[in-house]
Amino acid sequence: xxxxxxxxxxxxxxxxxxxxxxxxxxxxxxxxxAPGQFVMxxxxxxxxxxxxxxFSIFEILRDASGAPVGISLLNKRVGVGTSLLYDxxxxxxxxxxxxxxxxxxxxxxxxxxWMVAGGVGLAPFATLAQALAARGTSMTLFxxxxxxxxxxxxxxxxxxxxTLVITTDDGSRGERGRVTRPLERALAARAATLPVTMYACGxxxxxxxxxxxxxxxxxxxxxxxxxxMGCGMGGCYSCVVRVTRPGGTHFVRSCIEGPVxxxxxxxxxxxKGGHH
Numbered sequence: 001x002x003x004x005x006x007x008x009x010x011x012x013x014x015x016x017x018x019x020x021x022x023x024x025x026x027x028x029x030x031x032x033x034a035p036g037q038f039v040m041x042x043x044x045x046x047x048x049x050x051x052x053x054x055f056s057i058f059e060i061l062r063d064a065s066g067a068p069v070g071i072s073l074l075n076k077r078v079g080v081g082t083s084l085l086y087d088x089x090x091x092x093x094x095x096x097x098x099x100x101x102x103x104x105x106x107x108x109x110x111x112x113x114w115m116v117a118g119g120v121g122l123a124p125f126a127t128l129a130q131a132l133a134a135r136g137t138s139m140t141l142f143x144x145x146x147x148x149x150x151x152x153x154x155x156x157x158x159x160x161x162x163t164l165v166i167t168t169d170d171g172s173r174g175e176r177g178r179v180t181r182p183l184e185r186a187l188a189a190r191a192a193t194l195p196v197t198m199y200a201c202g203x204x205x206x207x208x209x210x211x212x213x214x215x216x217x218x219x220x221x222x223x224x225x226x227x228x229m230g231c232g233m234g235g236c237y238s239c240v241v242r243v244t245r246p247g248g249t250h251f252v253r254s255c256i257e258g259p260v261x262x263x264x265x266x267x268x269x270x271x272k273g274g275h276h
Contacts, residue, residue: 002233003028007096009088010061010070015152019120020086023061023072029098030060030068035106035128036224036260039071039098040232043081053081054229054255056123056201057099060130071096074123074152100232101259104199104222106131111195113139115162116183116210118202119150124224126156128199133160140165140186144179144206148172180209187217197221200263204271211263221263225254225271242270 011023029039040052061070077086088094106128107113113132115125122143132139139160144167145151151173154164165182166174175182179202190196200210201224214221230236232255240251241258243265252258 002098002100004095004097005029006093007070009090009092009094011072011090012088014086016149018077019150019152020075020077021058021072022075022085022088023070024094024096025070026096026098027067027069029057029096030062030071033057033060033068033071033099033127034103035131036104036124037099037101038124038226038232038259039073039096039100040229041073041085041097042095043084049081049084051230052095052097052232054100054226054232054259056224056226056259057127058123059126071098074120076120097232101255102257104128104131104224104260106135107137107195107197108135109137111137111197113137114142114183114186114196114198115139116142116179116198116200116202116206118144118179118206119146121200121202121206121224122152124201125199126153129157129160129162133162139163142167142179142183142186144168144202145173146170178206178209180206180213183210184213187213187219190217192218198263200224204268207263208268208271211266211268214263222260223263223266224259225261225266226259227254227271229255231255242267 007024007026013021055073058074059072075085140163142165167179198221207223230238234253234256239254241254
């Protein structure tokens with residue numbers, strides 16, 4: 001069951017004028033969190049902002065003995081709530097509800113795991129990469145951003161044994177262009193008999209492109225969707241996603257039946273909004 005706690009800020013690493021990693025003392029959340037789950041965060045007391053915001057759990061923080069003591073969030077400052085998180089100071093209290101949602105299922109060898117991240121879509125992959133490394137699963141991270149300034153924590157993933165494939169829109173780091181281009185080449189070069197499971201998180205057009213490639217190459221693929229959420233527990237129906245199920249298509253609540261979905265089940269034409 002999720003817990004709702006006033007988590008103390010225990011660290012705030014400002015990566016750029018837009019991005020930061022916020023660390024929260026939340027052992028009750030960290031203890032039960034699985035890769036791909038999220039928390040609902042009240043960025044300030046009072047009514048402004050009124051609603052909580054969903055954030056993928058970025059890292060599980062542990063003490064010297066390895067016991068989970070908290071979580072971190074990868075934040076991009078784009079509005080009032082995310083600006084408050086960017087400016088948070090040690091000792092501030094932030095209401096945090098979680099862990100919530102359906103997690104990723106890490107694959108075991110001999111399958112390989114290919115993660116595809118765009119921008120802050122990197123957030124759910126830190127915990128997934130740790131779970132894959134613990135299983136000895138070979139993994140590749142296809143990581144795209146607008147520029148080199150939008151890419152973070154690369155050494156974290158290489159330290160776990162991941163192969164990195166980097167792209168930027170402006171060519172300032174790695175290959176110039178969309179992250180799906182090297183992914184498409186890699187899929188075309190990969191023998192169909194060699195098992196690969198893909199995981200994607202980022203802007204909706206990117207995830208849809210990954211889903212199309214997965215269908216073309218018959219690769220199991222899971223996407224992390226985070227539409228606008230008001231409560232995170234299925235009560236407000238603000239986060240419905242249309243999916244294909246036996247008998248037709250249905251609307252489901254992504255905070256309960258997601259945020260992780262089989263990419264082949266998502267009705268992409270009906271999906272709106274961005275991803276935080």
